[in-house]
Amino acid sequence: MYLCPLCNGMKTIEKTCPSCQGQMSDQGRVIDFFDDYSPYMEDEGMKWLDGVADSARRHLCIHLFHCPQCDYDIQIAIQERKGKW
Template sequence: MNVCPLCNGLDAWSVQCPNCRTIMEDKGKITDYLDDYSAYMDIDSMKLFDGAKQSLEENQCVHYYYCTSCMHEEVKSINE
């Protein structure tokens, strides 16, 4: 069983905003924002809807990062 090191608190990433150089906030899995119940759904099933074509096959967790200074948003694929 693969686990995301960020979701499970095993690691932390610092992602710098490309616009203002502020450290962006990790807001968790991108699929948690699909609807009110998506955070409670099966993780592997939700990978079919995360926007990354190979996330299920390559064991990646797609995280949403947000910059509170300039409101820049981006997603990063994290290896599980």
């Protein structure tokens, strides 16, 4: 099983906004913003809809980062790690 280190609180990322140089915040997985039920859907199946062609095969979790100063958004691919529960 592969786990996203950001989703599971094992890691944090500090990202500087390319627009205003402000501090961006991680808003979570992009697929969670699709509709009311998407956070509850099976992860691997939803990866087909995240906009990255091979995110499931490459074990990438696409996160949305937002800048509260200028409202700039960017998507960042996070490498998932093999782990055990």
